[in-house]
Amino acid sequence: MWVFLVTEILFFGGMFTAYTIYRALHYESFVTGSHLLKVKFGATNTYVLICSSLTMALAIRSAQTGKRKGQIIFWLILTMIFGALFLGLKLRFEWYFDYLEGIIPGVSWAYSGAHAPGVKMFMCFYFFMTGLHALHMIVGLGILTALVIMTARNRFSPQYYAPLEISGLYWHFVDIVWIFLFALLYLIGGRYPGS
Amino acid sequence: MSEHSEQSGHVGHVVPVSTYIIVFILLMMGTALTTGVAYIDLGRWNTVVALTIAVTKMMLVVLFFMHAKYATGLTRVVILAGFFWLGIMITLSCSDELTRTWEIVPQGWNMIVPFVSRLF
């Protein structure tokens, strides 16, 4: 599974490389673009994802220590709720408002402020990267659903819980990607007045 | 997803709940800190701080939530290889993009001097 995650690192890595280089080339525009994002929801979503990582870890621990299946399912479902909350917030309060504000390149683009081409580029990266991340979240929710069903059918024991463990690795990985996306996209240019 | 992993079949290290909670609290604090610092003018250090906190948070997740701290040497090599290759990709790409505008002074080996002096 770790080998697969290395693949994922390089998958996102390609985008991170491109982002790093363009940010160096178009520093001003990227800071301007960064300020269009809603940092409050970005931060909230980071908290939400960290919570989901905790509950995922606890779900695995419950299986490891041979707790009742109800407890494993409880933690798994809680993880799913946090995951769904993340997607909901993202869709309702970020992408929807982005759409209204016309800062989605190729779909609804009405931005005409400073550094327009560079900002457009930044928003491209923002949507590609968060979109890819959201796609991973959706896949993750699917996996979690399968895990809930498997748990309900008593498939796991302290001797055999590998599917939980590797799905956990995946879920934490997606969390890590978001930690970096949050730092790189929302925060990195600074949020203070005049930045 | 594959149905078996390299780790299947053995009982892994059980991490105490207290460790998970401490890591969780640290992660939450890290997020608050990094968001807060963004509102303070630190010049280019804003970038450094944001990335340092992000890397720290990642380390916490990898080591504790993902159990890398308790993993075998092989797993650790795999993880490090992943980041090493990402490093290769970013460093060498930047080696082109960020030095492209450097002035070319055709004076033989002398042009190496400013390049080397930047390193030290």
Place this chain on the structure above:
Amino acid sequence: MSTGQEIPAESGVNYLNANYGIKSWLLTFDHKRIGLLYLVSITIMFIVGGMAAVLMRLHLVEPQGALFEPETYNKMFSTHGIIMVFFFLVPSIPATLGNFLIPLMIGARDVAFPKLNLLSWYVFITGAALALFATLSGGVDTGWTFYPPYSSLYSHSNVTVVALGVFIAGFSSILTGLNFIVTIHKMRAPGMTWFRLPLFIWAMYATSLIFVLGTPVIAITVFLLGLERVLHVGIFDPSVGGDPLLFQHLFWFYSHPAVYIMILPGMGVVSELVTAFSRKKIFGYSFVAFSSLSIAVISFVVWGHHMFVTGQSIYAGLVFSVLSFLVAIPSAVKVFNWTATLYRGSISYQAPMLYALGFVGLFTIGGLTGLFLASLATDVHLNGTYFIVAHFHYVMVGGAVMAFMGGIHFWWPKITGRMYPDYWARIAAAIVFVGFNLTFFPQFILGYAGMPRRYAIYPAEFQVLNVMSSAGASILGIGYLIPLIYLTWSMRYGKPAGRNPWGAKGLEWTTLSPPPTENFEEIPIVTEDAYNYPVAGGTRV
């Protein structure tokens, strides 16, 4: 799967006749059958790509072009490149011989994830079907490299569909690589330590590393390209601040290592062939093994040498040039070790060995001309000419395809249980060798004299060499057709091969030909090093 059944008799049940019908093939989890599925699919792709190549060469018989409009010619060489690279060479040895042999060589009953293995074939077929569809419904004219801004802004051909096909086929590579790495780590038979593994396994391991580390980057790159085409967002469009060279960076970060995906398995095959037909232990086992790994690692830090004349920073050019020279070291280590193995061996010149010797010679030429191209100054003159074309065909066709043919001939008795006519095989190997050199050696001279690649017309003074090259291509085509005929023939009429027709070492030769579904009657226990041939010939070395 009939594990735990009675041991099959010498002429009894094997993986080919265990069950019949389309379903038993299309839904099989047996690594040997999946290997054959791949073999059939990539042979079809090879024929398609090969036909494009022959048509191109026919077109170039006349300076003004004999057959097509220039646009059609562009589509022709793009089809050739895309099909041959992404859908033939990359999966050629790993997905066919690798799938078939890895479990047999390490003494396992199957790969680690058999279902994933089958999935990877379906993924591959989906990608290949998309690419073929795009070719038939109008074609692509960007070359196999898809460089923007041409591919993103100007080309009116089916770039998006082909990019999608490459993207999908990439996941097949990732799954295969993942599977092989875990298999080699976890499924070795008792006593099969790392330094007793056949060198083919080491080569496959190195190849899998590249699959896993490189392929995701090409996937995301062509994905970005596709998005740019569909949504017109301008990631690589310089008019809005994008950088087309960034595409090249990301593209070559995968595609240069991909060259080693093609050649490393070939090197593994040749290491097997050279020892088997010299009846000698390989010279410097650990050097050959580690040179595979170091090639895999170094291959990731040299990609900038594709971009010396693109406007890349000269500082980066210097760094990449120096790093590129490093690849020559492990490659040369291999060539020297093969030659040293041949030295005073008791060599027999059967068909697989002819291919192996052809490989060593042609790869050496291909590799050495690579050094010219890694030098900044000569590259400026040679870049974008036929010299490049000749260079990489010497490595890819002279290297990878020769090794693939050699490997197929070597393991054919194991795969089908029957021998092919060795006389015809040797004739075909000779025809391929002659045809190949006649096709591509003139291209070195053409390139040096300044004929640019990818043009549908050329000045009249280049005609003689071009006609030679075209004639060679026809001979080469015949050389590839003959094996297709006698190998198919041998499946039904060939003599039964027996377990070990070559008297070679290695676990795969200890089981039946063709092997039973579960590979071994019982899992073997390994007690000796690889290639433990009784010393023949001289005692030196």
